[in-house]
Amino acid sequence: MALFFINRYLGDEGDDGSSNESRAKALLAKLQRKAKVKEQQSLSCQEEYQSKTTVENDGDTSVKKKRKNKGVNLDETKHPKKRKVSPPDPEELSEGDNARKKKDRKKMQLTEEDKELLKNDDEMVEKIQTDQSIQDTETSPSQTGFTILGGFEKKIIQKVQRVLPKWLAEPDVIQRDITSNLVPISDVPGICTKLQRKLESNGIHHLFPVQAEVIPAILESVSHGLLIGRGGYKPRDICVSAPTGSGKTLAFVIPVIQALMERVVCEVRVLAVLPTKELAQQVGKVFSSYAEGNSLKVVMLAGQKSFATEQASLSENRGGISHSLADIVVATPGRLVDHINKNDGFSLEHLRFLIIDEADRMIDSMHQSWLSQVTKAVYRPRRVSEAVSIFKRTEPAPITAASLSPPQMPLQKLLFSATLTQNPEKLQQLGLHQPRLFSSVHSRSTTNPESQERFNFPQGLTEYYVPCTLSKKPLLILHFILRLKFSPILCFTNSREAAHRLYLLVHLFVKTKDGPFNVCNVLLPFYSTTFCWHRVGRTARAGKSGLAFTFLLGVQENKFIQMVKDAGSPGIHKQIVKPGNLKSMEPCYQQTLLELGNTIKVV
Ligand SMILES: Nc1ncnc2c1ncn2[C@@H]1O[C@H](COP(=O)(O)OP(=O)(O)OP(=O)(O)O)[C@@H](O)[C@H]1O
Incomplete structure (x- = not known):
């Protein structure tokens, strides 16, 4: 059979x-x-x-x-x-x-x-x-012996409307126009006189809209001390979505420094995490500037120094007991995880503020799952005395009458970003507690409702794209740098090698043609949403105006324009350069290319 x-x-x-x-x-x-x-x-x-x-x-x-x-x-x-x-x-x-x-x-x-x-x-x-x-x-199914499946005709299915949680749908609005919404420092409630004077001595007499909104909110969450939130409740986490260059750094530096000013024992109470060494350095500088004169110590863990040097700056051993030498730690995720795992003198048991700057980028690359490692380190008592302490910390769980009764030092997350993610999976990773959002992008804006990532474009920014061919791109860049005399200029390329070639080309061309020239910039953004917008955001900062030019090959145009629209850009203009405008530069350009070839060979 x-x-x-x-x-x-x-x-x-x-x-x-x-x-x-x-x-x-x-x-x-x-x-x-x-x-x-x-x-x-x-x-x-x-x-x-x-x-x-x-x-x-x-x-x-x-x-x-x-x-x-x-x-x-x-x-x-x-x-x-x-x-x-x-x-x-x-x-x-x-x-x-x-x-x-x-x-x-x-x-x-x-x-x-x-x-x-x-x-x-x-x-x-x-x-x-x-x-x-x-x-x-027609051939019947029984004849062929095959069962013919059916019912696959296209049906019109109604689109599912995304329902945002209330905190995302109804944020506290931040004004986008900086210059017409400046707030005098003394009008912002809660800032202590010491810091007011410090701000003024740094040339700041008015606060930007994001600072005027966010500083009082953070200060309110520590109005009853560092250890307990208002009324004994855990304070709400705070998310801020505001354009690049809108002054987000001071929006967290000022209240956090003020909260720590009264501290007695030095422990790591603030941890700021940033995606790159350079960004960590910038934020570290601002923290150091406002910590000065308050006996607060700021330590960088971003790989600029050796691991051992960083280790020595974090803690010292006195009488067999490790004592923290840092109040504020500014770190990149990789180095941070190294210290959590390999440095016994690094403790996060007393952490009160976790600041995630450039949060969109930090969520996209959850390097070594740094956030869960930080959370573990916060709720893991290192010393036996801590385990029985009255301010013993337990990982947040559903709120019940019982869980509210023991006083518990809260860990408050402060998120800052220029992109507002509405992706529930990404937000879930952050484990936010009753978040409160401050945003200058409104969810019902005219941008593509499908897009979950919207970038906050600075108001003073005007964007252009310049169609070009691969062979003509360097010449076009030279045209923008030398003829249009933009200054200063910042150029982005998609690799170190390309940046070096461009640098050599501009210098050789200038030497050949116009004599010494003050160069820097033209924008060649990396073809990826987040990086692209952060680079564009290097101009038009602090309420000033700025121009951004993106050089695109024919095949890139449609995708780029769609990406710009989806990101919520107010608009991008096409800038065509007539071939006739480049003609006079061509002979010198050809000569420079030959020289460039020789120079690269020699190097
Ligand atoms: N109140 C203020 N008055 C004058 N200048 C300010 C003020 N606040 C910030 N700035 C300046 O504005 C610039 C941009 O600020 P900051 O770097 O904090 O912006 P940001 O929103 O963090 O930008 P990004 O998202 O690109 O990091 C800085 O040079 C800063 O010194």
Whole structure:
């Protein structure tokens, strides 16, 4: 018996009308042959019956029995499935000739049955023939042996409207226009006089809108001290989405420094995490500037110094006990995780503020799952005394009456970004506690509602794209630098090598043509959303105006324009440079290219 049935698809050829016809004919012939054989068998059966009756009249009973059994077997081979094999009737053995005759008559009836079956076969063949004529154009599934699946027609399905949580849908609005919304320092509630003076001494007399909104909110969460939130509750986490250059750094530096000013024991209470060494350095500088004169210590863990040097700046051992030397740590994720895992003198048990700057980039690259490592380090008591301390910390869980009763030092997260992510999976990773959002992008803005990442473009920014070819791109850049006399200029390329080539090209060209020239910039953003917008955001900062030019090959244009729209840009203009405008530069450019080739070879 076959274990498996294999249905083979014979291909389109196998299904066409002509082959159907020939198959039907072959089947018909086969059935007709079978019918003939059966007819002959029934005839021979009749003859056998006649001869048997004559022989049996003279023969002995044992022979008769044998033949009778043989007759049954014969029938079985003819229709093995259609007829049941029944054990020989004991009565038959004991009865005489009459019984045998009766049995043989039964045998005759069976052959009649055969005829009936053959008749049925003929009918079936006829039916196949008519069916085939109907099915000349279409092939039925039963014919091919394959089940044809259906129901895949395109249906119009209503789009699911994204429902944002209330805190995302209804943020506290930050004014985008910096210059017309400056707030005098003294009008911002909560800033202590010491810091007010410090700000003024740094040349800051007004606060930017983001600072005027966020500083009081953070100060309010520490108005009852560092250890407990207002009314004993854990303070809400704060998320800020504001354009590049809108002054976000001071929005967290000022309140955090003020909260720490009254501290007695030095412990790491503030941790600021940034995606790159350079950004960490910038933020570290601002922290140091405002910590000065308050005996607060700022330590950098960004890989600028060796691990051992960083280790020494974090803690010291006095009388066998490790003492923290840092109040504020500014770190990049990689180095931070190294210290959590390898440095026994680094403790985050007293951490009160976790600042995640450039939060969009930090979520995108959860390097070594740094956030979960930080959380573990915060809630893991290092010393036995801490485990039984009245201010023992437990990882946040659903709020119940019981979980509210023991006082607990809160860990408050402060997120700052120029991109507002609405992706629930990304936000989930941050484990925010009743977040409060300050944003200068409104969720019902005119941008693509599908887009989950919207960038906060500075108001003073005007964006252009310049169509170009690969061979003409360097010449176009030279044209923008030298002819249009933008200054200062900052150029971005997509690799270190490309930046070096561009630098050499500009210097060699200037040397050849115009003499010493003050160069820097043109924008060639890396072709990726987040990086691209952060680079554009290097201009038009602090309420000033700025221009950004992006040089695009023909194949990049559509994708880039769509990306700009999706990101919520107020608009990008096309800037075409006529070939005639480049003509006078061409001879010098060709000469410079030769020189550049030689210089690169020498290097
Ligand atoms: N109140 C203020 N008055 C004058 N200048 C300010 C004020 N606040 C910030 N600045 C200046 O504005 C510039 C941009 O500030 P900052 O770097 O904090 O912006 P940002 O929003 O953090 O930008 P990014 O997202 O690109 O990091 C800095 O040079 C800073 O010194």
